[in-house]
Amino acid sequence: MNEAVQTRESIMRMAKGAFEERVDYEMAKVIDNILDLNTKATEKRKITLTIELKPDDERKMIQVAVQAKATLAPTNPVATSLCVTTDRDGKPLVAEMVPQVPGQLALDGREQPRPKFLKLANASA
Numbered sequence: 001m002n003e004a005v006q007t008r009e010s011i012m013r014m015a016k017g018a019f020e021e022r023v024d025y026e027m028a029k030v031i032d033n034i035l036d037l038n039t040k041a042t043e044k045r046k047i048t049l050t051i052e053l054k055p056d057d058e059r060k061m062i063q064v065a066v067q068a069k070a071t072l073a074p075t076n077p078v079a080t081s082l083c084v085t086t087d088r089d090g091k092p093l094v095a096e097m098v099p100q101v102p103g104q105l106a107l108d109g110r111e112q113p114r115p116k117f118l119k120l121a122n123a124s125a
Contacts, residue, residue, distance in 0.1 A: 043073035
């Protein structure tokens with residue numbers, strides 16, 4: 001009984017651990033996305049593994065390729081409000097709404113800045 005003991009391994013440990021490493025790489029992306037305060041905390045994330053096996057004509061050799069892909073939560077939407085009016089020449093003017101009158105002091109002592117105006121291409125000349 002001089003037979004060598006055969007250890008069986010998971011396919012994920014093949015390619016010198018590169019398959020497993022790809023999963024860990026995508027897992028790091030998922031964890032970063034979960035910790036990102038700009039994403040919904042309870043949104044589901046997913047890691048998809050695609051294992052492609054291509055045998056040769058004699059069915060003796062099999063080429064194996066593993067691809068790991070993370071599906072992350074999108075960032076939370078950011079919103080603002082715009083006010084549409086006209087300037088003194090009657091041309092369209094669009095301004096971002098601000099919570100207070102520009103120049104007014106807030107309770108924390110900061111002054112409300114002037115609103116930002118939207119640059120309009122091809123506005124009625």
